[in-house]
Amino acid sequence: MSMILFHTPASPFGRKIVVMLHExxxxxxxxxxxxxxxxxxPNRDVIEANPSGKIPVLRLDDGSTLHDSRVILDYLDTLHQQEPMIPRQGPERWRRMTLASLADAMTESAVQIRYETFMRPPGMQWRLWLDNQQEKIARSLDYFENTAFAELQGPFDMACISLACLLGYLDLRVSSWHWRGEYPKLAAWYAEADQRPSMQATRPESR
Structure with missing residues (x-):
């Protein structure tokens, strides 16, 4: 093994990279x-690899590092012999990257909800902030449910992986929101996607 991925299993950004590695x-x-x-x-090893201190970080065999999950995924997508996780060029590439970006935006909001509710005592939590983050997620889930759902029916690519990891994170860290009742098509899609060996192998423990 010549590359090292610094990640946290419960992080949806790290998880989607490990899912991609399995796939x-x-x-x-x-x-x-x-x-x-x-x-x-923060972790000192991570800061040395990425001054922002954020994970995931991929250290290559020459000692250089890549960070931001989409950058890492794009790089890894050049190393395998299967169908690309994102089309190499053309309008389809930009569309799939845009869908992946929307899933990532939801994930960022979900992580912000987690930080606000986990790291602040109840009396200090900013309810308006929490509501606004959930509204961002709700608007985006509505878009996938009602506008882009047909685009989830193809290969399990970067866009689908990003969305599946986001939905898994909602179950793990925003479990009070019963999103399945509001988005039944996404719920059915996720129920199938979650059975993939790559998703099963990367399912984080609830803690």
């Missing part, structure tokens, strides 16, 4: 280094 049979080529950190307690 493309690259999993044996990357060492998975689990990092325990919070915004208030």
């Amino acid at each position: 493309t049979d690259l999993i044996e080529q990357v060492e998975l280094e689990i990092v325990q950190q919070t915004p208030l307690n």
